[in-house]
Amino acid sequence: MNNSKYFDQLTSKINKLNGIIRTSLGICNTEITSTETLERKPRKGTKKNSLEGVLLIEGYDEKILKENKTKIEDIINSSSINLKVQKSQFYKLSLIQKINK
Secondary structure, three states: OOOHHHHHHHHHHHHOOOOEEEEEEEEOOHHHHOOOOOOOHHHOOOOOOOOOEEEEEEEOOHHHHHHHHHHHHHHHHOOOOOOEEEEEEEEOOEEEEEEEO
């Protein structure tokens, strides 16, 4: 199934929030990212799992990004493609939302 229409709706909704400049979506190929590697072997017993994608959300002001964090998470979690927020990281002018189905 092609989800490009839903991804476009998701990023468009986030872009409409105050102070958001751009939202970029990176999709992971989980077959490749879940391949057993030397790096993954020590983590085998942990609950860490492979991500299915990353949203990079850029804004004018870190404070505004932090204020919008709950709204952004609500948009992601209520998307038509059943995405769920896994973890957030703030950088000076960006918020990265890691997501899974």
